[in-house]
Amino acid sequence: MEKIGQPPTSARPRTLLKLANEVRREGGKMATCETCGNDYDKAFQVVMNGQAHTFDSFECAIHALAPMCEHCGTRIVGHGLEKDGTYYCCDHCAQKEGVTDLRDRL
Numbered sequence: 001m002e003k004i005g006q007p008p009t010s011a012r013p014r015t016l017l018k019l020a021n022e023v024r025r026e027g028g029k030m031a032t033c034e035t036c037g038n039d040y041d042k043a044f045q046v047v048m049n050g051q052a053h054t055f056d057s058f059e060c061a062i063h064a065l066a067p068m069c070e071h072c073g074t075r076i077v078g079h080g081l082e083k084d085g086t087y088y089c090c091d092h093c094a095q096k097e098g099v100t101d102l103r104d105r106l
């Protein structure tokens with residue numbers, strides 16, 4: 001096959017489209033959720049331990065970052081209880097795990 005008349009590889013429409021998409025992403029309008037992979041223009045970032053995480057919803061942020069209650073497995077979204085790096089959703093759960101010297105951090 002002769003290739004006379006065809007544009008150089010770098011200028012083919014597919015490549016240009018891909019480049020355009022990359023430029024749009026770099027513009028900061030779209031961000032991809034770490035949990036579900038959704039591209040969303042109203043995504044937000046949560047900084048935890050100095051590391052930024054990007055999410056499209058609070059639900060996804062909680063799924064990825066919220067600690068789990070050691071006793072019942074509930075995601076701790078509000079003020080939980082912590083003892084030596086272990087989290088509990090409430091005093092009841094902490095007591096069930098034998099932790100008694102805790103008070104709600106309210």
Ligand SMILES: [Zn+2]
Binds near residue numbers: 035036056
């Ligand atoms: Zn998501």
Ligand SMILES: [Zn+2]
Binds near residue numbers: 069070074088089090
């Ligand atoms: Zn619990």
